Amino acid sequence: MPLNLTRQIQFWFAALFVLILFLWLFSxxxxxxxxxxxxxxxxxxxxxxxxxxxxxxxxxxxxxxxxxxxxxxxxxxxxxxxxxxxxxxxxxxxxxxxxxxxxxxxxxxxxxxxxxxxxxxxxxxxxxxxxxxxxxxxxxxxxxxxxxxxxxxxxxxxxxxxxxxxxxxxxxxxxxxxxKVDSWLPPRHRPTVRRLAHEMDGAVAGFVRGQISVCIAMGAFYATGLTLLGLNFGLFIGLLSGILGFIPYVGFGIGLIASIVIAFGQFWPEWQWILAMLAVFGAGQVLEGSVLQPNWVGKNVGLHPVWLLFALFAFGSMLGFVGMLVAVPAAASIGVLARFALHQYLASPLYAAAGDD
Structure with missing residues (x-):
């Protein structure tokens, strides 16, 4: 490995270590x-x-x-x-x-x-x-x-x-x-860094801005639907489902379980109201999956739900709520860098030499 490349890798790993240490100390x-x-x-x-x-x-x-x-x-x-x-x-x-x-x-x-x-x-x-x-x-x-x-x-x-x-x-x-930050980039690598930064920005902005809009819309939908049904604490459960909807499947799951417990306690044995509550959550899933997610978030933001869940829990366990805020841009950035590294590897002599064996 060339000495220059080795020093660059050491520098960026040191910078990453300092950043993580800073976040941990002052979280x-x-x-x-x-x-x-x-x-x-x-x-x-x-x-x-x-x-x-x-x-x-x-x-x-x-x-x-x-x-x-x-x-x-x-x-x-x-x-x-x-x-x-x-x-x-x-x-x-x-x-x-x-x-x-x-x-x-x-x-x-x-x-x-x-x-x-x-x-x-x-x-x-x-x-x-x-x-x-x-x-x-x-x-x-x-x-x-x-x-x-x-x-x-x-x-x-x-x-x-x-x-x-x-x-x-x-x-x-x-x-x-x-x-100012752009002026600090090495002129030789500036086009590549700018392209990667643009991809990171697109992934983060596309997901965060879109998902926030989806969470607000779904919170309003669930809160309105459950309140109109007369479910006790429908406003609280609906808004909670929308807020936690930022974490894949968590908001829907917690809202549905809480609504089932309350609906059975409040309405049983009047099954029609329990079925109506289930219909609200079913309609919400159809609305979110078929209309809101494809149009507001899109499918090309580069954040797989499993990877996002891991990032949220990992950063949250290390840094608390601050880690939850950092998790999405960090996950998107790591995804972009991983795809770039994979592309570089597939275009390198190392991959070609391995294919000749």
Missing amino acids: GVLLPFVSGMALAYLLDPVADRLQKAGLSRGMATAVIVFGLILGLVVILILVVPLLANQISGFVQLLPSYATRLQSFFSQAMEGRLGRLMGTNAKDLEALLGSSLSQGAGWIAGILHSVWNGGQALVSVVTLMVIAPVVTFYMLLDWDRMIS
Whole structure:
């Protein structure tokens, strides 16, 4: 291996190590800064369009950040109190809904279904009772601690205060920062690095902007549908399903399971309402898979669901919520670099020599 190439590889591995070490050491204070940088990245096309419409960069940035702050204030005033009531009620009533679901399964196992399966109803009741009680207590405990945690509240307040400030300055200087970084690239490798950066930007922007739109639309769809059905805590479950929809299959799965537990506890034995609830989730999956995902996200962003799940859990376990924010651009960038390395390998004499053996 040439000495120059060896030094380049060593340099980039050292830079990667320093970056990971930095994120790990300061992960506790990075959330508002990473969030502000992410918002600036996502909103940069909006600022560019406002500039083309005749506004200066500073004025365009001020308009965007003011709209962002106004939206946060509206959410705090209108949505948060309503969600607080729903979360509190959900935590209190979840154990009773789980008990009703246990009773339903116990009665079913005492009938023909139990005889067909050859299962003892008392044993199943004990098993279901233990599982449902533990699950309900676990979910209720998490929601209660998240909602009442002082540290979480401080983090939210800090996020809402500092993130808009970071967004403003990053968005204001975004184009200058990109030009400065571009000037640091070695002239010999500048076209290749620019092409890779363009592919990374396309993958990240295509997925993140599209998936955020899908999550908002699906959250509104599920929240509206479940609320119109009269399902208790339908607004909370619908919005939670939309937010967690950023993680493949997780939002849909958690929303469906929670809705089934509550629907059986609230509506049973009126089956038509339970079937209507299932129809809402079925229609949502058809809408998301057939309309929203193909048109808003597309199929060529280079992020396989399994790879995305691994990246979210891996970075989340290392860096917490900051890692969740970093996971998508990191996964997209690694994917682009892996495809580039594979292309270089297939075009290299090493691959050709291996094919001659």
